[in-house]
Amino acid sequence: DSGVTQTPKHLITATGQRVTLRCSPRSGDLSVYWYQQSLDQGLQFLIQYYNGEERAKGNILERFSAQQFPDLHSELNLSSLELGDSALYFCASSPDRGGFTEAFFGQGTRLTVV
Amino acid sequence: GESVGLHLPTLSVQEGDNSIINCAYSNSASDYFIWYKQESGKGPQFIIDIRSNMDKRQGQRVTVLLNKTVKHLSLQIAATQPGDSAVYFCAENKDGGSQGNLIFGKGTKLSVKP
Numbered sequence: 001d002s003g004v005t006q007t008p009k010h011l012i013t014a015t016g017q018r019v020t021l022r023c024s025p026r027s028g029d030l031s032v033y034w035y036q037q038s039l040d041q042g043l044q045f046l047i048q049y050y051n052g053e054e055r056a057k058g059n060i061l062e063r064f065s066a067q068q069f070p071d072l073h074s075e076l077n078l079s080s081l082e083l084g085d086s087a088l089y090f091c092a093s094s095p096d097r098g099g100f101t102e103a104f105f106g107q108g109t110r111l112t113v114v
Numbered sequence: 115g116e117s118v119g120l121h122l123p124t125l126s127v128q129e130g131d132n133s134i135i136n137c138a139y140s141n142s143a144s145d146y147f148i149w150y151k152q153e154s155g156k157g158p159q160f161i162i163d164i165r166s167n168m169d170k171r172q173g174q175r176v177t178v179l180l181n182k183t184v185k186h187l188s189l190q191i192a193a194t195q196p197g198d199s200a201v202y203f204c205a206e207n208k209d210g211g212s213q214g215n216l217i218f219g220k221g222t223k224l225s226v227k228p
Contacts, residue, residue, distance in 0.1 A: 042203075042218055042221065043158070043203065043205075043216075045216060048215055056215045058215070090157050092157075092158075102148055103160075104160065105150075105158045105159070106157050107156060108156075108157050
């Protein structure tokens with residue numbers, strides 16, 4: 001158990017809909033990262049938040065957005081869903097207080113768009 | 115064990131043999147590298163990391179080698195066990211302290227035959 005909690009584990013929704021994925025980082029970790037894992041693209045970095053503020057952006061679509069709350073949990077919002085958005089979405093956290101430390105991943109949310 | 119070519123998607127080894135998984139990274143400015151193991155239905159799990167100022171690092175049954183000249187990373191697993199069966203990803207980071215902003219390779223699936 002990495003200490004990172006993601007909910008829900010599975011989500012099935014229709015095209016055009018909007019969903020919210022939730023992540024609780026490890027206790028004390030300030031940074032939260034979101035990744036998308038699909039069969040054809042592998043693991044792709046989407047976005048990073050550090051202590052409530054956006055720090056880095058990767059290959060995140062404009063239809064997707066995220067935020068990190070004062071208690072450091074994070075939500076990833078996916079809207080106008082398309083079939084191609086079906087994937088595993090992972091959240092990771094790390095202390096990010098300087099130095100080299102690895103990111104710890106949650107178990108992921110499997111999103112299926114039908 | 116057997117040495118495999120770069121980007122080979124699968125590797126099959128006999129239990130007890132040594133495994134070598136190779137990876138080419140993309141950015142000569144990357145300064146931190148991590149190997150992750152991902153079992154079916156789970157999130158990536160940290161195995162071992164290495165900084166760019168090192169060329170070798172050893173852990174328990176695992177060794178990572180870094181060749182910056184040719185931008186090559188390898189993971190050696192000694193005495194491979196059935197529990198080592200998983201997909202292995204190398205990841206690189208070039209953002210200094212933002213350790214979760216990782217660029218992942220495509221992954222190699224390791225199968226261990228009993």
